[in-house]
Amino acid sequence: MQGARKIKLMLTRQPTMEGAGVHLNRLFGHSEAPTLDPFLMLDDFSSDTPEHYLMGFPWHPHRGIETITYVLKGDVAHGDSLGNKGTISSGDVQWMTAGSGIVHQEMPKGDADGSMHGFQLWTNLPSSQKMMPPKYRDIKAGQVPEILVQNGVNIKVIAGNINGKKGPMDDIVIDPEFLDCTVAEGKTFVHAVNPSYTAFIYVIAGKGTTDGRPIENGTLILYGKGDHLSIQATDEPLRFLLLSGRPLKQPVAWRGPIVMNTQEELETAFQEYQDGTFIKQK
Numbered sequence: 001m002q003g004a005r006k007i008k009l010m011l012t013r014q015p016t017m018e019g020a021g022v023h024l025n026r027l028f029g030h031s032e033a034p035t036l037d038p039f040l041m042l043d044d045f046s047s048d049t050p051e052h053y054l055m056g057f058p059w060h061p062h063r064g065i066e067t068i069t070y071v072l073k074g075d076v077a078h079g080d081s082l083g084n085k086g087t088i089s090s091g092d093v094q095w096m097t098a099g100s101g102i103v104h105q106e107m108p109k110g111d112a113d114g115s116m117h118g119f120q121l122w123t124n125l126p127s128s129q130k131m132m133p134p135k136y137r138d139i140k141a142g143q144v145p146e147i148l149v150q151n152g153v154n155i156k157v158i159a160g161n162i163n164g165k166k167g168p169m170d171d172i173v174i175d176p177e178f179l180d181c182t183v184a185e186g187k188t189f190v191h192a193v194n195p196s197y198t199a200f201i202y203v204i205a206g207k208g209t210t211d212g213r214p215i216e217n218g219t220l221i222l223y224g225k226g227d228h229l230s231i232q233a234t235d236e237p238l239r240f241l242l243l244s245g246r247p248l249k250q251p252v253a254w255r256g257p258i259v260m261n262t263q264e265e266l267e268t269a270f271q272e273y274q275d276g277t278f279i280k281q282k
Helices: 263-275
Strands: 007-012 014-018 022-028 039-044 057-062 065-073 075-080 085-088 093-097 102-110 117-124 135-139 146-149 153-159 177-183 188-192 198-205 207-210 213-216 219-223 228-233 238-245 253-255 258-260
Touching: 007 022, 007 213, 039 198, 065 075, 065 177, 075 093, 117 238, 177 188, 177 228, 198 213, 198 228, 213 219, 228 238, 253 263, 258 263
Parallel strands: none
Antiparallel strands: 007 219, 014 022, 022 039, 039 117, 057 102, 065 093, 065 117, 075 085, 075 102, 093 135, 146 153, 153 177, 177 238, 188 228, 198 219, 198 238, 207 213, 207 228, 253 258
16 A cells, blocks of 8 residues: 555636637646646636627647546537537547547537537547547437445546446556546545546535645645545535546657647648648548
8 A cells, every 4th residue: 555645736716718819717837737647637617607608619720639628517519520420418438549540520509598608628649549440429418427436425437447337448558437426515526546547636616625734626635646536525525526537657758638748740740731641541
């Protein structure tokens, strides 16, 4: 036993604007990414103001990464260069592997009340997989197992395997665990993690403690070394996303929507996009 993981870094969401004018809150990005390897970026695009999200993210390219969109409330319309087209709604997940290159658009629509709540995570691909064929997976809420573990701890398993319940996302290079966890008031969640993997949580509702320190809605906690996490809800239920994955320990060359290993690879990608040769597989 290596013991419970201690807090390595605490981050709070910072407002920013992306796409055609979407207001969102970023938890981490360029500057923090080396510390959260293999995770590159996490955005919280939750809003109850349609003017803050309806302009959306028009057609744009990606290469060398995977993007994971998890919707809690509202609709997001998607289209891409592979011919995929559809809408992800409350509880749905979109897992897109850009690989050698994909061009897509994401257009938040909200719900009848004008609310749009969700998250987008970017994860890196290793150098050997940067140019793999792109693929797109649309996971409906009903495909995500929801289980009660321990006493008063409920988990939606998007990726990973909890008590024999396997999430719908598998065959992912970084071997991720992606859990949506709710801990009842006064209860403690103890969760084993691979000691060599990066692990963090992002609190999306309630208050609690971890490693003896208070946490609340909007806080991201990156953990240090250890073989398990211990998180307690205080006087109200605590809900958080839990992510873990195998670090790649490779150089990162990143500009905008493209993440490669060298500046030369970046220049090639942008030149190909300009020349119309960016898409390798359709």
